């Protein structure tokens with residue numbers, strides 16, 4: 274097996290469901306997924322992370338310790354994926370680690386974004402060159418620091434004749450608009466919440482972590498007044514570039530919109546799911562892509578009811594998981610960070626300034642060298 278082209282990619286998204294790890298072989302410009310692994314966070318760590326995602330007390334100490342703890346979990350994810358692939362660390366060129374976002378404030382007076390999972394610890398525990406901290410260089414260049422997946426979406430999925438959308442349904446939803454290769458710039462942005470509010474609402478009311486296939490939402494009735502109230506949030510009509518996170522779209526945000534009205538809990542879930550379908554459909558229409566193929570990835574691909582509602586809202590498009598285009602939808606984001614590590618080491622840009630709004634394309638991230 275050629276070892277000059279194998280990378281590990283790591284990310285934990287806003288859902289805080291655990292660390293996605295992949296081992297990928299990029300030889301001959303192919304993306305060959307050798308192994309994948311989801312390393313769950315311990316309950317305790319997940320709770321601590323959830324808490325630090327919102328402003329609170331004693332943040333610097335908590336942050337410092339979590340930075341190391343998250344890196345340990347990321348290293349566990351590396352060990353597991355390597356085992357599954359039957360590889361050794363000396364065969365890995367580099368690890369690309371997104372880390373765990375705990376704050377993303379692109380609109381602050383002094384914009385910043387913060388991912389933890391100390392890359393020094395990761396390089397030390399694995400002995401492999403680690404590339405991390407991908408978002409901040411883009412932000413330093415005036416960009417949103419997000420989304421970063423569109424460059425890989427373009428490399429994997431752009432079609433020479435047809436326009437395509439790649440829709441990532443993570444905690445937050447983001448779209449990548451891929452023009453046919455001949456014309457136009459790639460665009461992309463976060464459209465708003467996807468799974469994060471569905472997860473939090475079902476957890477609060479049924480004490481389970483996800484709405485399997487969207488069945489609970491399906492049992493409810495969309496409340497139009499509430500849907501309009503949610504859609505009235507300024508984020509949805511803001512022009513791109515834009516990005517967001519669970520520090521904005523969370524139960525507190527929802528609580529303010531619910532005001533004093535008592536909706537049935539399953540009706541709120543149905544309305545939240547509809548909010549994702551409508552906000553994604555509006556964004557796609559706004560960019561002139563409502564008659565395109567839509568390639569879906571991220572955990573929301575398993576929410577059958579959400580996909581049904583998206584189809585209803587986008588009747589002229591065809592909606593299919595990226596697996597039908599050769600890439601497992603659960604691992605596209607982790608593959609992105611393996612690919613971005615390769616780009617960084619090759620001195621190539623990782624961001625698309627047309628997406629993030631940065632002044633220019635940039636080589637992203639910091640390099641933490643191998644100790645092997």
Ligand SMILES: Nc1ncnc2c1ncn2[C@@H]1O[C@H](COP(=O)(O)OP(=O)(O)O)[C@@H](O)[C@H]1O
Pocket residue numbers: 285286287288289290442443444445468469471472483484485486487570571572573575576577606
């Ligand atoms: N079987 C399923 N039914 C409904 N939703 C699911 C299912 N499997 C995963 N999900 C959703 O996908 C989310 C994880 O998606 P992911 O792409 O990992 O998001 P993130 O990148 O934010 O971590 C879960 O939190 C859950 O809401």
Ligand SMILES: [Mg+2]
Pocket residue numbers: 285286287288289290291293572
């Ligand atoms: Mg995830």
